[in-house]
Amino acid sequence: MLDENEIIWIPNNNYFPRRNGYSPRYVIIHGTAGFTSAKAVAHFFKSTEGGNNPVSTHYIIGLDGELVKCIDEEQGAFGNGYVSGIPGTSGDSIHHDPWWSRAINPNYLTLSIEHVKLSKDNSDELTERQKHASFRLIRAICERHNIPKRKADAEGGITGHFSMDPINRHFCPGPYPWEELFAFLASSTL
């Protein structure tokens, strides 16, 4: 199981209180496209408080597996602000998955996890430690919120930022071991 004592808390105020009444249904995977540590990303989020473009995610996972939390899960983070493109099947830099709507802020419906990647284009693979921390965190989140432990569909699940913002975030998260994640979630207890 995920040991909650492993989590480092570096909070910021960039969130939608109580998700405006919605419940989370999706886990969204991101890559940082730069930065060298989870703590550095958390301090960056905090530095954007009150600015023109405040940003945040619930969690950040470092290359060493370090797990930093910035936003409580019951709040909506500022990680998934914009639905771009046209409805269809995501993954082609044109279409967003059909269940996203510009009428509902996707941050109300999502929990977001950043993964530190050194490359500006997010082309790096996760490290083994990062992958292990990511899989365990996702499983814990899904179980806490009854989010389906599978690739996202209209009922909920897990996907990347590209799913809702194919125009600006087609490279987010970049490489992620999706098949390995879903196999892990199906077999459980590691």
Ligand SMILES: [Zn+2]
């Ligand atoms: Zn992203």
